Amino acid sequence: MSGMLTAEVADALEEIGLLLELLGENPFKTRAYGNAARIVRGLDLSLEELIARKALGELKGIGPALVDKITTLVTTGKLPYLDELRKQLPAGMIDWLKIPGLGPKKARVIHMTLGIATLAELEAAASDGKLRDLPGFGEATEKKILAGIARVREYAGRFLRPVILGEARRLLARLTSIAGVNAVRVAGSARRGAETSKDIDIVATAQDALPAMEAFATDPRVIEIVSRGPTKCSVRLEAGPNADLRVVSASSFPFALLYFTGSKAHNVALGARAQALGLELNEYALIREADGTAIACEDEAGIYRALGLPFIPPELREDAGEIEAAERGALPRLITRDDLKGILHCHSTWSDGTNSIEEMAHASRAMGMTYLGLCDHSRAAAYAGGMSIERVREQHLAIDAANAKSGQAFRVLKGIEVDILADGSLDYPDEVLASFDLVVASVHSRFSLQASEQTERMIRAVSNPYVDILGHPTGRLLLTRDPYPLDLFAVIDAAAERGVAIEINAHPQRLDLDPAGLRHGLAKGMKTSVNPDAHETAGIADIAYGIDTARRGWCTSGDVLNALPLPDLLEWLRQRRKRAGV
Secondary structure (H helix, E strand, O other): OOOOOHHHHHHHHHHHHHHHHHOOOOHHHHHHHHHHHHHHHOOOOOHHHHHHOOOHHHOOOOOHHHHHHHHHHHHHOOOHHHHHHHHHOOOHHHHHOOOOOOOHHHHHHHHHHHOOOOHHHHHHHHHOOOOOOOOOOOHHHHHHHHHHHHHHHHHOOOEEHHHHHHHHHHHHHHHHOOOOEEEEEEOHHHHHOOOEEOEEEEEEEEOOHHHHHHHHHOOOOEEEEEEEOOOEEEEEEOOOOEEEEEEEOOOOHHHHHHHHHOOHHHHHHHHHHHHHOOEEEOOOOEEEOOOOOEOOOOOHHHHHHHOOOOOOOHHHOOOOOHHHHHHHOOOOOOOOHHHOOEEEEEOOOOOOOOOOHHHHHHHHHHOOOOEEEEEEEEOOOHHHOOEOHHHHHHHHHHHHHHHHHHOOOOEEEEEEEEEEOOOOOEOOOHHHHOOOOEEEEEOOOOOOOOHHHHHHHHHHHHOOOOOOEEOOOOOOEOOOEOOOOOOHHHHHHHHHHOOOEEEEEOOOOOOEOOHHHHHHHHHOOOOEEEEOOEOOHHHHHHHHHHHHHHHHOOOOHHHEHHHOOHHHHHHHHHHHHHHOOO
16 A cells, blocks of 8 residues: 555545546536545545455445546555546646636636646736636636736745645654654744645754655655755655755754744744843854853753743744743643534535534544534525525434434534625524524625625624624635635624634634634634534544644633533523523
8 A cells, every 4th residue: 555645535536527627528527526535535434444345436426437546546656547637738727726716617718719828828818808708708807817826826835734734744754763863843834833834844853864864855755855965955845845854963952943943033032032141042052152151951941941931832933922921921821632622613414514414423522522513504505505494404303313312422513604695694584593502604605895895794794693603704715715805803803792703714724713813802802613614524633723723823722612511612602692682
């Protein structure tokens, strides 16, 4: 077996579907690959196990042709069929699909009509007004494509957290296995919990740097050695990002880890503090300026102590008041994954999810949780299988049956992700909303409203007495779609005033609300919740990314709803609605 990750197999299947659509293939065939990708992402069992048991074909939606391709990909790490498809299309066209609103059908029309294939050619054609007269286009579409190209260029070279962490952990495991490597840690923005990163920084200490450097440089997913010296190596990985390894002495390791974790602004502030104390802090040592002697520190905490400060968690190191808070002894005890007691905002097969209520509940319980807030889509989200009022009643009966089976150890809450309509009203009448234990209200349409209209729309939504949580408040998709125009702080203030929580949507493409919004909200008394917005069992694990964001936003367990035990959460919901007058 190649050890290929399930996510990589799903990505490959999705790419096949996109390439087939760009080539004008039968839509049923293209959709089959997209469906297969969703099925693979939602698997509880490993693909290796399913292949070994010859059980892959038993999965609904995975036919013989897909079984063959998935098996080839998992067992060899390669798929000739995908390689052949890539050769049939100019490579630049894949970049087109990163442009919001430019799907495979429109991309194919442009390519076939104008004979262009690169991002630069597409930009030139749009700038020259050559797209507006194509079927299904227009001047507005042309302008959106130009704006989208600008965003693609702005985001170029940045990668989402799953890509960065997946590669970082793989490299970490490889280096840890090398004899003589005494310590190795991921540093940089990845350690600080950033939503996206440009590269991966790794710091190690070893008896001999050469074996570690050799293992790093010869990693099977390295496609280019950018530079290599006796103690530093920089490579480019097949997944896209660059990775840097620095091997330092054991005495320098804490200082190198601190320095290369950053941020630059935090390092500058620490350096100024050291200087005020008659010290010099650099990436190798803390030195007394008076006599040039070094102050030995066993770890980062020791460095902070030498500077008269308690340890500052990496997620806070942005020179955003953390040093001053540390001086006052006012650093928060940041929330951890272990603080969570339940999962809120997940989807099932009742709308656009891949797994059943029981499967989502089982996966949540297997993670040590005691409740699941199931929040399928409301009726306006017809594209996502949104539920009619009658379907809501049927689902509630199904949830009752699931809870009867699980007894007191675990509970599924009757939740909904209700659409916020264009005028700020909600997709169900109040008498239907009253039937839910938990209401998450979200915007899924009309992103192009003016900022004042969008702000008014969302404030009206959080003013509804049945709304408990505002979902993904800015609508951003990292590296893909900018937030829609609105006065976010005004929305946060309105939610806090009305006792409505705002979620941290933990899907790695969203991570919305962001740290700046969280800190503003916490200062206003706002509650948040770390919600995976999972559409399959595997997606529940995305809460880890949400916890990173919560920590960057200075959240404690007391700020997070799903850190509450179930009785306390139910009481919070009851009291919130009581204060709202229902």
